Amino acid sequence: MPMYGYGGLGYYRFDPTMFLLIPAILLTLYAQYKVSSTTNRFFNVRANRGYTGEDTARKILDSNGLYNVRIEMVGGRLSDHYDPRSKVLRLSQDVYSGTSITSVAVAAHECGHAIQHAHGYAPLNIRSSLVPVVNFASSMSWILIMIGFFTTRGIFLQIGILLFSASVLFQIVTLPVEFNASSRALTQLTSLGIVDDREVRQSRKVLQAAALTYVAAAVTAILQLLRLLMIANNRDD
Incomplete structure (x- = not known):
């Protein structure tokens, strides 16, 4: 937020750049509602052919020659993920x-990531390479940004924004990774006969709702970056 006064100890006034975040907040709330309502709805709809999520994952993985990918059960709700380092689908x-x-749709989606990994899907490789950078950037960027807000040393704010940009890039690269994994999942569910035609449409609804959370995260990150750049520009003026 812009500061006014002397020596970084000035007073605050309303920051009009906050309006930039309103669409992101609304989209995030809608995405959370959509993924919760859709997944809960279809948790209560049984797939006719009776495959469990584990059955689905094993069938897809084996059909793609990924016999070395293990499947493990983990705690948490919708905590599903594929770990490319250990080749484990959790x-x-x-x-x-x-x-x-x-259950079937989410398991198939995570298999989509395993297939991406096996095929060397470029956006997945880029995202994986960004992980250590983003882990560091996410912990340091806001510290430097806040120091920049409360001091007259603009270099801290500039470095903080640069580090935050890495997180924005990560969110952007995540989009094709997630959309492609869902596309692969639907293809596998259809070609292997795990679900019927009606259930494919239902599975698509589940995956589209989940994908909306990644869109919301990317939009939020982009708008936050734009807001920070506007604040830095106003300070320079």
Whole structure:
């Protein structure tokens, strides 16, 4: 937020750049509602062919020659993820043991990431290479930004914004990774006969709702970066 006064100890006034974050906040709230309502709805719809999430994952992985990818059950709700370092696909309990549309769709999506990894999908490789940078940047960027706000040393704010830009890039690169994984998932579900035509449409709804959370995260990061750049420009003026 802009500061006024002397020596970084001035007073505050309303920051009009906050208006930039309103669309991001609204989109984030909608995305959270959408993913919660959609996944809960289809957790209650059983897939006709009776595959569990674990069955689905094993069938997709084996059909793509990924016999060396292990499947593990983890705690948490919708904590599902693929770990490319250890080649382990981790499914939350409701997904691992469930036979619902949500269970099948989420398991297939994570298999999509495993297939991406096996095929050397470029955006996934880029995202993976950014992880250590983003881990450092996320912990340091706001510290430097806040120092820049409360002092007259603009260099801290500039470095903080630069580090924050790495997080923005990560969110942008995540979008094609997630959309592509969902596309691969739907292809696998159809070609392997895990779900029928009606259930493919239902699975798509689950995956689209989940993807909206990544869109919201990217929009939020971009607008926050734009806001920080505007603040830095106003300070320079």
